[in-house]
Amino acid sequence: MSDMPVNSVTTRSWQRTALGDFWAVAAVALVAGALFLLFPTNLALLTRIIAVMLLVLSLDLVTGFSGVATLGHATLFGAGAYAAGIFAARFGVTDPLLMLAIGAVAGALAGAVTSLVILRGHGLSQLVLSIAVVSLAHEAANKLSAWTGGSDGLSGIAPSPLFGLFRFDLFGRTAFFMAVGLLLVVFVVLRIVVRSPFGMLCRGIKQDPVRVRAMGAPVYFTLVKMYAIAGAVAGLGGALSAIATKVVGLDSLSFTTSAEALVMLVVGGTGKLFGALVGTLVFVWFEDRVSAINPFHWLTIIGVLLIGVVLFAPKGLVGAAESLWARVRGRRS
Amino acid sequence: MTAAKLEVRGLSAGYGQTRIIEDIGFSVPAGGRLAVLGRNGMGKTTLFATIAGQTTRFDGSVALDGAEISGLQGSSRALAGLGYVPQNRAIFKSLTVEENLQVGLKGRAESAIEEAYAMFPRLKERRRNMGSQLSGGEQQMLSTARTILGRPSVLLLDEPLEGLAPVICDELMAAFAQLASARTMTILLVEQRIKAALEFAESLLILERGRIAWSGAPGELTAQPEVVERLLGVGH
Numbered sequence: 001m002s003d004m005p006v007n008s009v010t011t012r013s014w015q016r017t018a019l020g021d022f023w024a025v026a027a028v029a030l031v032a033g034a035l036f037l038l039f040p041t042n043l044a045l046l047t048r049i050i051a052v053m054l055l056v057l058s059l060d061l062v063t064g065f066s067g068v069a070t071l072g073h074a075t076l077f078g079a080g081a082y083a084a085g086i087f088a089a090r091f092g093v094t095d096p097l098l099m100l101a102i103g104a105v106a107g108a109l110a111g112a113v114t115s116l117v118i119l120r121g122h123g124l125s126q127l128v129l130s131i132a133v134v135s136l137a138h139e140a141a142n143k144l145s146a147w148t149g150g151s152d153g154l155s156g157i158a159p160s161p162l163f164g165l166f167r168f169d170l171f172g173r174t175a176f177f178m179a180v181g182l183l184l185v186v187f188v189v190l191r192i193v194v195r196s197p198f199g200m201l202c203r204g205i206k207q208d209p210v211r212v213r214a215m216g217a218p219v220y221f222t223l224v225k226m227y228a229i230a231g232a233v234a235g236l237g238g239a240l241s242a243i244a245t246k247v248v249g250l251d252s253l254s255f256t257t258s259a260e261a262l263v264m265l266v267v268g269g270t271g272k273l274f275g276a277l278v279g280t281l282v283f284v285w286f287e288d289r290v291s292a293i294n295p296f297h298w299l300t301i302i303g304v305l306l307i308g309v310v311l312f313a314p315k316g317l318v319g320a321a322e323s324l325w326a327r328v329r330g331r332r333s
Numbered sequence: 334m335t336a337a338k339l340e341v342r343g344l345s346a347g348y349g350q351t352r353i354i355e356d357i358g359f360s361v362p363a364g365g366r367l368a369v370l371g372r373n374g375m376g377k378t379t380l381f382a383t384i385a386g387q388t389t390r391f392d393g394s395v396a397l398d399g400a401e402i403s404g405l406q407g408s409s410r411a412l413a414g415l416g417y418v419p420q421n422r423a424i425f426k427s428l429t430v431e432e433n434l435q436v437g438l439k440g441r442a443e444s445a446i447e448e449a450y451a452m453f454p455r456l457k458e459r460r461r462n463m464g465s466q467l468s469g470g471e472q473q474m475l476s477t478a479r480t481i482l483g484r485p486s487v488l489l490l491d492e493p494l495e496g497l498a499p500v501i502c503d504e505l506m507a508a509f510a511q512l513a514s515a516r517t518m519t520i521l522l523v524e525q526r527i528k529a530a531l532e533f534a535e536s537l538l539i540l541e542r543g544r545i546a547w548s549g550a551p552g553e554l555t556a557q558p559e560v561v562e563r564l565l566g567v568g569h
Contacts, residue, residue: 098373197443200435204425213422214387215437216483 021191025184028277032180043172044070047244049284050179054237055257056192056276058107063262064270065194066223067206069126070118071258072134073234078141078253079110081150085248086147089156096159096168096178101240107235108228110137115227119220130258137253153249157242168243175244182240186233190273193229197278202226202272223242267309269316278318336519337398337414337486339384341421344393346383353379354543361536363398363486364516368534369523372566376543377523378420381489383415384521386410397487416518418486419491426465430456430475437479439550444448449478452508471502474508481512481528487519488512494526502529509533527565531555539564 036048055077062068062146083106089091093102114133121129141148148154166174171186193199204212205219213219242248251257268279286305291298313320339361347353354376361367369377382388384395386407393404402410411417414418425433434446434456450457453474459467465476473493480488490509494502506529513520513533524530530537531551539547541559546564554561 079448195432197435197438200428200432203428203432204436207425207427209424211425212436213406213408214385214411214417214419215480216408217437218408 008328017195021188024191024274025188026189028184028187030326031281032183034209036176041171042180043246045284045288047049047172047175047179048241049281050176051206051237051241051244052264052284053277053280054240055234056261056268056272056280057186058230058234058237059261059265060094060270060273060276061190061194061202061233062109062223062227063204064201064265064272064275065333066197066226067209068119068233069123070130070257071262072118072130072132072137073230073261074253074255074257075114075134075137076107076110076231076234077238077241077257077261078112078137079250080104080107080238081242081248081252082106082148082238083235084239085154085157085242088159088242090147092116094158094160096162096243099159100182100236103235103242104232105235107238108232110235111231112224112228116233117310119223119227131255132253136257137144138250138255139254140249148248148250151250152246154242155247157246157248159243159246167245169214172308174243176242179244182236186236187273187277190233194273197223198222211250227297243264250323263306265316267306269318269320272316274320275316275318282317335486336517337352337424338363339487339519339521340394341384342396342398342400344380344395345385345391346379346388346393347391348379348388348390350356350389352543353388354383354540357393357540359381359538359545360550361519361521363485363519365519366513366535367521367538368530368536369521369538369540369548370527370530370565371540372564373525375540377540378491379543380394380540381417381491381521381523381557382419384410385415385489387417387447411483411485413520414486416480416483417488418473418476418480418488420495420523422472424464424467424475424479427463429461430467430471431460435476436483438458439483441456441482441484445482449482452481452512453478455504468501470505472533473497473501473505477505477508479539482519485518487521490520490522492523492525494524494529502526506533 058076059073063070082101084099086105087102088099091093093099094267117133118126142150151202159168162178168174201217201222205222209219238252241252264283265276265278267283269275290301342358344357345355345458354421357380363399369380371377383390390403394401396402397414402413405413413458425436431446434449438445455471456478458472470567477493493505510533522530534551536550537548537554538545541564547560
């Protein structure tokens with residue numbers, strides 16, 4: 001192998017990566033298509049799941065890949081949701097793609113600004129700072145009711161037809177297809193980001209920030225940059241939620257939403273993009289089903305699920321599946 | 334980046350309030366090769382860590398091509414051209430070989446990784462292996478390659494051969510010799526294996542209880558077996 005020409009190795013590596021991306025996108029698209037066919041009357045829930053997936057993917061970037069402890073990540077989701085909603089309801093910017101762009105920019109700005117505070121702490125103090133940030137954001141949204149609608153929520157969001165052709169119908173088809181398209185694009189972009197030298201630097205920081213600093217890499221600035229990217233992703237999720245539901249509530253930037261996102265990430269597996277997707281899908285779907293079946297004890301059942309996952313699949317569902325696959329392959333060979 | 338002259342003057346340093354090295358002074362010309370010898374606990378690693386900005390400096394200065402760097406933090410010194418391969422290798426164990434190398438690129442194109450593979454072909458064979466799956470020698474190659482990818486002007490190698498099989502030591506020393514022959518970086522080496530250090534270096538320092546006890550050329554040291562026995566504790 002070492003005698004192989006450099007160009008040949010590079011080409012093979014590039015092909016393998018592109019093929020990996022293709023299969024990853026195909027898998028996500030296949031699952032989305034299957035869910036569309038199996039649950040055609042539940043498209044609103046599926047769209048909500050995709051919006052939350054973007055939040056959890058964003059959280060994975062800062063927590064799973066970069067090692068930042070945060071319980072305030074909904075701040076970025078809420079920033080995107082409120083920005084897109086306010087621009088639509090107050091300034092008449094109703095083009096859905098423009099609303100998504102506004103959400104992404106607002107999320108990125110919120111990510112960059114809040115990271116300046118959150119990254120000052122480490123470990124527990126970092127967690128406390130992140131909780132303080134989300135609490136402040138929540139309170140600010142509550143007080144600025146003239147803009148945000150306060151506790152009543154921001155309403156009056158009426159997105160125009162997608163590409164001027166597809167109206168956001170009552171059954172949620174347009175929103176669902178837009179959400180799937182958005183998720184696929186974000187997923188591919190994030191796969192490129194996390195395997196780039198920048199992504200590797202973030203993973204290096206997670207493992208040994210002292211060593212990375214000694215190598216001359218700017219740890220703080222790198223994490224701020226990752227936070228801004230994560231903010232854009234969460235902001236997209238928030239804007240998608242605003243477009244799909246046509247309302248933005250205070251819960252979009254609450255501590256509870258932040259904590260749930262962390263739980264979903266742990267359920268799926270941290271530091272794995274598929275983990276964020278699987279964790280969100282399983283958690284939200286399970287939560288929705290269980291609460292419908294047993295409205296009195298559904299939280300207990302959710303609690304049992306979480307304990308089961310953490311005890312028996314500490315690397316998350318995707319981590320457990322990977323271990324199982326590795327074991328099967330090991331036996332075969 | 335091209336090789337830089339390293340000047341250390343009156344350097345005293347340690348950890349917290351404890352002084353480990355005292356009044357160390359030496360100079361290595363751009364592209365030169367210096368080996369630091371001494372028995373265990375004599376301050377060799379502390380000297381390198383101090384040059385890299387990772388200890389408490391009490392007195393003295395460190396300069397690269399005449400530019401003072403003693404006041405800079407470790408990260409800024411690395412940016413100024415100082416490359417430090419620590420004794421514990423400090424690779425990222427849950428990243429693959431290739432991913433470890435990507436971390437060391439410092440803004441260079443990913444194709445630069447091929448330079449590392451050219452230097453250590455063994456890394457190319459194992460580029461998809463996790464850091465934790467590498468042998469000690471491979472970890473050392475990876476740590477060295479990752480540092481060299483940043484194109485330092487001065488490279489500090491702290492006991493790179495420690496705990497390695499002779500065949501791996503030879504492979505590593507051949508790579509260091511090749512690197513040194515290009516004269517694109519000044520290389521300082523801490524090494525317990527005297528023979529390897531003598532073959533590699535143009536000049537030597539021997540530390541004894543945190544101070545320079547002897548300095549000179551390899552030929553001078555081999556002509557003084559009593560110094561070798563007294564300061565390094567081995568017959569020559």
